[in-house]
Amino acid sequence: MSNKLNIGLLGLGTVGSGVPFILNSHKEKIQQVTGMEIQVTKALVRDESEKERQAKRFDIALTTDYNEIINDEEIHVVVELIGKIEPAKTYISQALEAGKHVVTANKDLLAQYGAELASLAQKNHVDLYFEAAVAGGIPILRTIANSLAADNIQKVLGIVNGTTNYMLTKMVAESKSYEEALKEAQELGFAESDPTNDVDGIDAAYKMVILSNFAFGMNVNLKDVETQGIREITTDDVEMAKKLGYELKLIGSSEKIGESIAVQVAPMLVPLTHPLHSVKNEMNAVFINSSGVGESMYYGPGAGAKPTATSVVSDLITIAKNIRLGTTGYRFNSYNYETKLANDNEVYGKYYFAFDVPDKKGQLLLLTKIFSSTDISFEQVIQQKTDGTTARMVVTTHAMTKAQMKAVTEKIQEVPEFHLLNTFKVLED
Numbered sequence: 143m144s145n146k147l148n149i150g151l152l153g154l155g156t157v158g159s160g161v162p163f164i165l166n167s168h169k170e171k172i173q174q175v176t177g178m179e180i181q182v183t184k185a186l187v188r189d190e191s192e193k194e195r196q197a198k199r200f201d202i203a204l205t206t207d208y209n210e211i212i213n214d215e216e217i218h219v220v221v222e223l224i225g226k227i228e229p230a231k232t233y234i235s236q237a238l239e240a241g242k243h244v245v246t247a248n249k250d251l252l253a254q255y256g257a258e259l260a261s262l263a264q265k266n267h268v269d270l271y272f273e274a275a276v277a278g279g280i281p282i283l284r285t286i287a288n289s290l291a292a293d294n295i296q297k298v299l300g301i302v303n304g305t306t307n308y309m310l311t312k313m314v315a316e317s318k319s320y321e322e323a324l325k326e327a328q329e330l331g332f333a334e335s336d337p338t339n340d341v342d343g344i345d346a347a348y349k350m351v352i353l354s355n356f357a358f359g360m361n362v363n364l365k366d367v368e369t370q371g372i373r374e375i376t377t378d379d380v381e382m383a384k385k386l387g388y389e390l391k392l393i394g395s396s397e398k399i400g401e402s403i404a405v406q407v408a409p410m411l412v413p414l415t416h417p418l419h420s421v422k423n424e425m426n427a428v429f430i431n432s433s434g435v436g437e438s439m440y441y442g443p444g445a446g447a448k449p450t451a452t453s454v455v456s457d458l459i460t461i462a463k464n465i466r467l468g469t470t471g472y473r474f475n476s477y478n479y480e481t482k483l484a485n486d487n488e489v490y491g492k493y494y495f496a497f498d499v500p501d502k503k504g505q506l507l508l509l510t511k512i513f514s515s516t517d518i519s520f521e522q523v524i525q526q527k528t529d530g531t532t533a534r535m536v537v538t539t540h541a542m543t544k545a546q547m548k549a550v551t552e553k554i555q556e557v558p559e560f561h562l563l564n565t566f567k568v569l570e571d
């Protein structure tokens with residue numbers, strides 16, 4: 143191979159436009175580090191006229207026909223930045239089969255077909271890298287795969303969706319409602335017009351599937367990630383959490399329990415003393431608990447053209463180095479362990495419950511009886527009048543299993559006068 147690494151870029155959108163920009167801005171350094179000149183030679187777009195100016199600036203040939211990329215023998219790497227499942231999956235598969243290395247930031251695709259695509263890359267002795275797919279600009283996957291390879295990870299906690307973190311920050315700091323926070327996030331371009339994937343926790347679940355694979359070597363199916371979004375969070379929950387010494391955040395959690403793992407995405411109460419509490423607005427962070435290093439946290443922008451494109455280019459640099467060293471064709475993550483999911487009796491946590499109860503004597507006693515019958519004790523209790531007939535009662539509990547949490551929820555729902563509003567997990571300090 144010559145000292146040129148030619149890229150076929152699929153998509154010149156937010157991140158796609160950033161890739162030639164970063165390659166151009168840091169050209170000399172990249173050449174020094176890799177001994178190669180990395181350049182985008184061709185880009186697949188839907189409308190050539192729309193992208194002409196950009197293409198001219200970076201000397202990129204445009205095409206609307208993928209065959210012109212896949213059949214171009216001068217192209218060594220395909221960078222997929224069009225997103226979603228199809229045609230991205232077909233394009234990536236064809237590129238790998240054609241012996242081209244692939245870089246992608248497509249978490250939707252990797253969370254569902256990552257194992258299949260990684261096997262295809264290995265079979266064809268080519269590289270498949272996707273650092274930008276989790277937490278955009280934070281180099282978390284390479285850190286877990288390389289720097290923490292000697293460590294034994296017990297828990298990964300992530301604020302891995304910038305949109306919801308931005309919204310919750312506004313709901314906490316400025317007492318905005320869910321609807322107001324969503325509107326503001328949409329106006330600022332942090333949330334899409336259809337925010338479903340973000341607010342329902344699906345985007346965070348994609349990232350937790352990938353993080354679980356890197357941290358624990360297990361292939362978790364998306365359907366096995368218990369996922370709860372932020373739509374149901376009320377301003378009352380936000381205020382109650384504050385009173386109890388916590389802040390509500392959407393947390394992705396992947397935890398090792400014996401030989402199994404439990405993966406979850408849900409709004410959780412984060413203690414003010416926890417490092418994740420400091421992660422505000424659209425920022426992302428991944429907090430890792432491991433036996434060697436102990437606690438470590440990786441913080442940075444989870445999205446944006448420059449941070450995300452920088453991660454994409456770091457993958458290109460890795461491929462260039464692999465080519466020079468003759469080490470292409472190995473998996474990004476070679477840690478592989480039998481996938482075992484923990485059952486509800488093994489997963490422990492403290493919980494927050496909010497209820498509306500009749501504003502009359504004996505309600506706390508009745509509630510205490512229900513919780514005691516499931517062997518659960520309270521840590522904190524707050525009771526507040528809402529109107530003449532109803533009182534809002536909020537409790538946080540000591541640690542219980544998920545099975546206990548489900549059992550007590552059923553018992554509460556059997557009492558017609560009790561209206562269970564919300565249940566959230568409480569993170570330990």
Ligand SMILES: NC(=O)c1ccc[n+]([C@@H]2O[C@H](COP(=O)([O-])OP(=O)(O)OC[C@H]3O[C@@H](n4cnc5c(N)ncnc54)[C@H](OP(=O)(O)O)[C@@H]3O)[C@@H](O)[C@H]2O)c1
Pocket residue numbers: 152153154155156157158186187188189222223224225226229247248249250274275278444445446447450
């Ligand atoms: N944005 C971020 O900060 C960020 C962060 C981490 C990961 N990612 C991931 O990076 C990928 C790209 O995201 P993005 O934000 O850059 O998206 P985007 O701004 O919507 O860009 C996607 C581009 O791909 C083009 N495209 C879509 N389908 C195509 C097709 N069949 N043929 C040719 N071009 C096609 C679109 O063209 P049109 O303009 O004609 O629609 C658009 O220009 C996604 O997988 C996303 O999840 C993004």
